[in-house]
Amino acid sequence: MHSPFIYGKIASGETFTNREWEQKRLSNNIASRINSVLISPRRWGKSSLVARVGHAIEKRDTSVRFCFLDLFNVRSEQEFYVQLTREVLRVSFSKWEERIESAKRLFKRITPKFSVGIDPVNDFSVTFDWEEVEKSADEILDLPETVSKKRNIQLVICLDEFQNVGYFNNPLMFQKKLRAHWQHHTHATYCLYGSKRHMMTELFEEKSMPFYKFGDVMFLEKIPETYWVPFITSGFKKTGKRIDENLAARIAQEMENHPYFVQQFAHAIWSNTNKNCNEGDYHSALNALLTQHGILFQREVDGLTNPQLNFLKALCNNITQFSAAETLHTYKLGTSGNINRIKQSLISKEVLDITPQRIEFIDPLFKVWFSTVYMKQ
Numbered sequence: 467m468h469s470p471f472i473y474g475k476i477a478s479g480e481t482f483t484n485r486e487w488e489q490k491r492l493s494n495n496i497a498s499r500i501n502s503v504l505i506s507p508r509r510w511g512k513s514s515l516v517a518r519v520g521h522a523i524e525k526r527d528t529s530v531r532f533c534f535l536d537l538f539n540v541r542s543e544q545e546f547y548v549q550l551t552r553e554v555l556r557v558s559f560s561k562w563e564e565r566i567e568s569a570k571r572l573f574k575r576i577t578p579k580f581s582v583g584i585d586p587v588n589d590f591s592v593t594f595d596w597e598e599v600e601k602s603a604d605e606i607l608d609l610p611e612t613v614s615k616k617r618n619i620q621l622v623i624c625l626d627e628f629q630n631v632g633y634f635n636n637p638l639m640f641q642k643k644l645r646a647h648w649q650h651h652t653h654a655t656y657c658l659y660g661s662k663r664h665m666m667t668e669l670f671e672e673k674s675m676p677f678y679k680f681g682d683v684m685f686l687e688k689i690p691e692t693y694w695v696p697f698i699t700s701g702f703k704k705t706g707k708r709i710d711e712n713l714a715a716r717i718a719q720e721m722e723n724h725p726y727f728v729q730q731f732a733h734a735i736w737s738n739t740n741k742n743c744n745e746g747d748y749h750s751a752l753n754a755l756l757t758q759h760g761i762l763f764q765r766e767v768d769g770l771t772n773p774q775l776n777f778l779k780a781l782c783n784n785i786t787q788f789s790a791a792e793t794l795h796t797y798k799l800g801t802s803g804n805i806n807r808i809k810q811s812l813i814s815k816e817v818l819d820i821t822p823q824r825i826e827f828i829d830p831l832f833k834v835w836f837s838t839v840y841m842k843q
């Protein structure tokens with residue numbers, strides 16, 4: 467039997483919940499041709515949200531085409547141009563012959579070379595002569611707009627892990643170039659998202675940065691418990707099993723409403739449950755997850771200094787006044803001047819997420835392991 471829970475993949479159909487308001491805001495932006503910027507830590511549901519909005523819009527309006535690009539592995543301007551060109555051509559023309567023919571007309575000063583594989587519809591790649599591109603990059607940067615106009619469509623260019631443009635050579639120059647072109651596009655729309663909150667906010671919210679005020683900036687939140695409880699109980703019910711609302715709520719609480727981890731934990735419990743989920747099923751699933759990730763978590767703590775570990779212990783003990791003399795003493799945190807350094811290093815090691823409202827473990831399962839297994843040993 468298929469699990470009603472999914473993690474590590476795009477949540478869609480019945481495995482998707484909540485986000486009504488965010489879906490509306492994103493699709494309104496697209497309909498009004500307003501660019502959007504979506505920011506949240508990884509695995510909170512950005513890709514799933516954009517994919518869902520994309521499917522819904524494409525279903526009711528065939529003149530809107532979503533073009534998805536993931537910059538996760540893109541580390542240079544050249545790779546970016548190749549991906550952008552290939553994907554724009556791929557979603558705008560269904561036949562590969564048409565793509566190549568049109569590209570000849572769309573590019574005037576650049577002559578891209580194409581190669582097609584065994585499956586020409588999907589296996590389709592582009593290469594450029596870099597000297598030509600250096601002189602005429604605008605032909606590529608304007609491609610979404612040119613194609614949208616020519617085909618009478620609206621291309622929605624979705625760029626995942628957009629903060630990676632910050633790693634390109636001369637990132638500021640590149641961003642200026644992108645912005646200078648894209649701000650004039652009225653037929654193509656952009657949706658840029660990323661999971662490095664600090665890099666993303668710097669790119670889009672600093673006045674001195676080229677992408678300042680480029681679009682509607684949305685900070686995606688986690689999914690509230692009130693959505694998880696019916697989501698989990700109905701997932702069990704659909705598959706002939708049962709879990710009561712109390713246990714369902716505890717799944718969400720234990721994983722701090724983190725979308726990926728709630729689904730992962732719910733799946734583990736579901737697999738463990740014969741028919742009626744009980745306390746024992748809950749605990750054995752949690753223990754199995756902790757054991758499964760134990761080596762990884764141990765390696766993670768091996769990479770931390772004593773003050774960093776002590777800070778995490780204080781956090782697990784619900785300490786909030788880290789600079790208080792008593793806390794500094796009890797947890798051996800050194801001077802109060804140390805606290806900021808510790809926080810910064812735990813952020814850059816991707817252990818903690820710190821906003822003005824709260825300090826949180828990025829990985830709630832690691833927090834459970836840290837406070838139950840590590841702190842008790």
Ligand SMILES: Nc1ncnc2c1ncn2[C@@H]1O[C@H](COP(=O)(O)OP(=O)(O)O)[C@@H](O)[C@H]1O
Binds near residue numbers: 475481485725
């Ligand atoms: N709206 C949602 N409803 C239910 N689960 C979700 C939702 N969004 C995300 N998830 C869960 O979180 C996981 C990561 O989602 P994803 O969209 O890939 O996040 P991101 O792009 O922010 O890294 C999914 O595999 C799924 O388990």
Ligand SMILES: [Mg+2]
Binds near residue numbers: 509512513514
């Ligand atoms: Mg994603």
